[in-house]
Amino acid sequence: MARAHGRNWPLIAAALTTAACALLWLGHGRWWRIPGLDRLERAAVDARFLLRGAAPADPRIVIVGLDDETRRVAPEVLQTRRGYARLLDALAAYHPKIIALDFFFSAPEVILDGPLAAKVRDAAAHLPAPPSPNDLLVAEIAEALRGDEVLAAAIAHAGTIYLGANFRLIERREDLPTRPPPEPPGLERARHGEVVAQASSSPPPSAFAVNVTMPALARGAVGAGAVNVLIDPDGVIRRVPLVIEFGTHYYLPLGLAVALAELGAPGDTSYVVGDDALIAAGHRLPVEPGGAVHLDFRGANPAFTRISAADVLSGAAPKDALAGKLVFVGMTYAAMDKVATPLDPHGDGVELHATLADNVLTDSLFPPPSRAVSLLALVALCGLVTAMQLRRIRRRAYLGPVLAAALIVAWLAVSYVAFTQHHLLEAAAPAVAVLAVAIVAQAVGLATEGREKAQLRAAFGRYVSKTLVERVLAHPELARLGGERRTLSVLFSDIRGFSRIAESLAPEALVDYLNQYLTPMTKLVLDSDGTLDKYIGDAVMAVWGAPLEMSDHATRACATALAMIEGLAPLNAGWRAAGRPEIAIGIGINTGAMAVGNMGSEARFDYTVMGDAVNLASRLEALTKEFGVAILVGPGTATAAVGFVFRELDRVRVKGRDGAAAVFELLGATGSPRAQRFDRAAWDAALDAYRRRDFADAATRFGAFADDPAAATLAARAWELAADPPGDDWDGVYEQRSK
DSSP states (O other), rough: OOOGGSOOHHHHHHHHHHHHHHHHHHHHTTTTTOOOHHHHHHHHHHHHHHHOOOOOOOTTEEEEEEEHHHHHHHHGGTTTTHHHHHHHHHOOOOOOOSESSOOOOOOOOOOHHHHHHHHHHHHHTTOOSSSSSSHHHHHHHHTTTTHHHHHHHHHHHHHHHEEEEEEEEEEEEEGGGOOOOOOOTGGGGBBOEEEEEEOSSSSOOEEEEEEOHHHHTTTSSEEEEEEEOOOTTTTTTEEEEEEEEEEEEOOOHHHHHHHHHHOOOOTTTEEEEOOOOEEEETEEEOOOTTTEEEEEEEESSOOSSEHHHHHHHTTHHHGGGTTTTTEEEEOOOOTSSSEEEEEHHHHEEHHHHHHHHHHHHTTTTTTOOOOOHHHHHHHHHHHHHTTTTTTOOOOOOOHHHHHHHHHHHHHHHHHHHHHHTTOOOHHHHHHHHHHHHHHHHHHHHHHHHHHHHHHHHHHTTTSOOOOHHHHHHHHHSSOOOOOOOEEEEEEEEEEEHHHHHHHHOHHHHHHHHHHHHHHHHHHHHHTOEEEEEEEEEEEEEEEEEEOOTTTTHHHHHHHHHHHHHHHHHHHHHHHHTTOOOOOEEEEEEEEEEEEEEEESSSSSSEEESSSHHHHHHHEEEEEHHHHHHHHOOHHHHHHHSSSEEEEEEEEETTTTTTOOOEEEEEEEESSHHHHHHOOHHHHHHHHHHHHHTTHHHHHHHHHTTTTTOOOOOOHHHHHHHHHOOOOTTTTTEEEOOOO
16 A cells, blocks of 8 residues: 555646646747647637727727718719719818828729720810810710829828738748839838848748839828738738838838828838837837737727718718828728628728727737746646645545636636736637646546555455545545554454353354344444454454544544443344343453554555554453453543543553553443442542552442442452552552453
8 A cells, every 4th residue: 555655646747748738839839830729829819809898999090981871872982083082082171180091093994995095085185166065075074084183183182191002922932023023103101111131930921012002193192001911710810910021121001101100200110020029100019020910909890980981072070070080991881891800700901900000009009928928827837737736735536627727717817917908928828738737637646546546445445434435535645554653542342251152153153143243343333433453253453543533533432332332232132032142242442652554464464553552452351351341441541532431440460561551441421320320439539548558448438339340349359458468569550360
């Protein structure tokens, strides 16, 4: 059984699993990908957004939506360049600070095919005067063909237009350009102020082509920016690139360009590739190594003040709703430019650029999770789970999983609180690692401790009650099975005259007779949480206080002894009716220091107790015959047991023991009839006379106790000493005559 307290395999397994999880996490994203971990983390981020809900948006930002109402009342806005020009003129009349367009015009407007359009223009240039009705129709058609010119004039007239640019990012080897692509006219307005290129394991995204508004229209714009976003594998947009490489230059996104304009520092940016921040107009924007940022989404559509383009065209929009505002114009009707975000599976794409501008202006961009913090959290949490595997802590099988679950919940709570303070912590990796360590430790614990529990059951199942066995299994650390010194109570009981009874019965009948006696006696021991040490023929040896410690072991031993005497009555009645001999038993109990543990050879051993206190209990059982009493206890038991009445009979030097010990008879529980009848003062006076060598007086006083075998024995001894007084060296100690 000593092996049960050898290596703590659950602890070792938990420590190794912690180390493995830490190493896997260090390599994740660099040399390998842990399947499903990124998906879990994305889900954890979304859950935090949903739990937090909407957050206040910057009131300076307004979205003008080309919505379903606009399509109904002013469809030309979405169909012709004149329609867009009309919208821009109407917007400019509200005097917004910036008008950012989440779309571009990369090719000329085509109403008629090229040759026909040329003929119409030529005809319109040579109309006669006065023109005929047909000539007026030609003039109207020619005017309609000037949509690009009208839109260019509207852009220039507004003086606040920022145009979008959609970069086509390199995703395959075939996309790599053989030489740097040229920069389209007007795109220089979207350049970063300063970017220091250097070798990096995570460079910013690079593009091989770009879709922009054609130069004839873009000439009157005051700024531009990329409308690219990063779509995660689950189709949800959570990040936006702040830097895009194209040719020999680096470009900024539309939302950042608008925010810089609001801050009065267009193009005022600096960035070193691979750094953890991009500086924009003095604001430190935290970025991933590749230059992307985690957006702080403000809510589901509409997160920002939303005005229909139809209301702008009709003049129904309130003047103060747009004056001095940063206006983002984009498609918001039901079937166009829909994106999924953590807070809205069907959001409008224009909201992303407005969100970036909001986050820059309010310094609310989320820093990317710190790998160092994630690793520290993983090791610390898994370390706690590992520490739970210490034997002195791991008490019940359910405790480890419950505490591991509590740690996971606590970490998720910490990550949410940090999220509300604009700190993004890795929630999934530490939680998954804790779960893995807990599962491994639990599995190893069930495997190894199952074997240990089987050994414990084998060791104690025959000696102690099932309840006590389960307590040992639940608290194996309390059942110290190696040899050790402990204060315990031990009981010996023996049948009087058993040899005579054995002679009168056939062997089979004797076995049955003995089993009828031992079964209820053993049950009384086990029911009191005592440990059955062994049977010695007809004798029973039992111990209280081991393997599990108990403070009232002396009390339990005395209560069991009285119950054993009481339990003889129905047994004797049955045997008397069956014509079998009745029996009487003697019981000796002692409490004291003794050695307890597994004793024997390597091939066979027993859990037992040894020591002088054990020998005294055995001798006390034998002394019951000399004093004619049922139960004798040693001084340790008489002092420790609570709720009983004892009387001191003598001081005895038992066989095989040099020292003398006081011997006490257990009369009964306090309040029992015999205990109440006991005249302690008279008994103490008789014992005092005996020890004062006034033997005649002692004999008379002991003789006054009628029907008392112990008193009769002491009275007879006192008369003998009165007739033949001992020498001066008499110490009042009785020498035991038999074992």
